[in-house]
Amino acid sequence: MxxxxxxxxxxxxxxxxxxxxxxxxxMWPILQSFYYSFTNYSLLDAAKWIGTANYHKIFTDDAMFVKSLTVTLLFVAVSVPLKLITALLVAMLLNKKVRGMSIYRTLIYIPSLIGTSIAVAILWKNIFGVDGFINTFLAFFGFQGKSWISNPDTALGTLILLMIWQFGSSMVIFLAGLKQISPDLYEASSVDGAGKWRQFFKITFPMLSPVILFNLVLQTIGSFQMFTQAFVITQGGPVNSTFVFAMYLYERAFSRFQMGYASALAWIFLLIIGAATAIIFISSKYWVFYETETEGRRK
Structure with missing residues (x-):
């Protein structure tokens, strides 16, 4: 040998x-789920091959598929940009040389250490409940509160706020990217008369665009998979206003025991997430700038 x-x-x-x-x-569970997506399988009986019947039913006779997908797309479209904007703004504030800044960074990052645990979801449910902190605070100023998580107009908004509140991981990545930008660029632009807004769009954003792309992809995929918050806080209600796709998949698989149908939903969901990620990467060639490209343009 x-x-x-x-x-x-x-x-x-x-x-x-x-x-x-x-x-x-x-790999083996993935292959199994692909096979089960073409079967009628309930965990209790042997899988029966039915071809593309599950997929046909999903696209032609499943109103909840459209509803849950719509809720999920709305959640992703609103929560991801707001979370990234918040994380970037906080990172820029924490990128200053101020005494005790390391303590501030730690305190701001602590909520993200908890993650998307059930404890956080329960805490959020109590904050936005009828007798929660928000309504208690409003009552102090004479305003009548409401159950934010029981109102179809505000229930999804509370979940979006929870997603934005946990911006710590994105903030840390942004902060690391900001520290890689040379201060000489800002000094030179100041001499040329550039203001803060011009510096941001001409220096900060282009130099930070690869990091923004990285965070955008991660947060988009993570937001599509949001489940724990909706399951614990709102149970998909009221009136299915927070019934995200992951909850619908869970209901089909573990409440109705339709594993074959749920597997088909999972594969469709995978393709949707893949398509969204592909769109982000394709569009990135128009707004993401790498240092080598920047140097080549200068030359």
């Missing part, structure tokens, strides 16, 4: 735990 083969086998041996997990816990 040659040395190169031994080296390769040694490498595969060291990564074998990861490979076994990838194949057994990721």
């Amino acid at each position: 040659s040395k190169s083969v031994k080296t390769a086998l040694t490498g595969y041996l060291f990564i074998s735990p990861w490979l076994i997990g990838l194949i057994g816990l990721t």
Whole structure:
């Protein structure tokens, strides 16, 4: 056995735990779900092949598919830009040389350490409930509050606020990107008479655009998969105003035990997320600037 083969086998041996997990816990379930999407499968009985019947029903006779997808797209379209804008603004504020800034950064980042846990969802539910903090605060000034999570007009907005509130991870990434921008660029532009807004659009945004792309892709994919908040806080209500796609998939799979139908929904969802990600990458060539491109334009 040659040395190169031994080296390769040694490498595969060291990564074998990861490979076994990838194949057994990721790749095999993915292939199974693809097969089940063409079957009538309820977990209780053997899967029965029905071809594309599940997909045909989804696109022709499933009103909740359209409703849940609409709610999800609205959630993503509103929450992702607002979350990224908030994260960028806070990162720019924290990118200043102020005494004790490390403490401020830590305090602002703490909410994101909690993640999308059930505890946070319950906390949010209590804050926006009828007797929650928001209504108590409004009552102090003489205003009559309402149950924000029980109102179809505001229920989705409370979930969007929760998503925006957990901007810490995006903020840290933005902060790291801002620190890579040379202060000389701002000094030179100041000498030329550029103001703060011009510096932002001519220096900060172009230099930070690869980081913005990275955050945009991550947050878009994560927002599409939003489930815990809606499940705990609103249970998809009221009037299905927060019934996101992940909840609909969960209901089909674990409430109605329609695993074949749920698998078809999952694959459609995967294609939708993939299409959204592809659109972002295709559009990025018009607004993302890399340092090598910038230097080439200067020359």
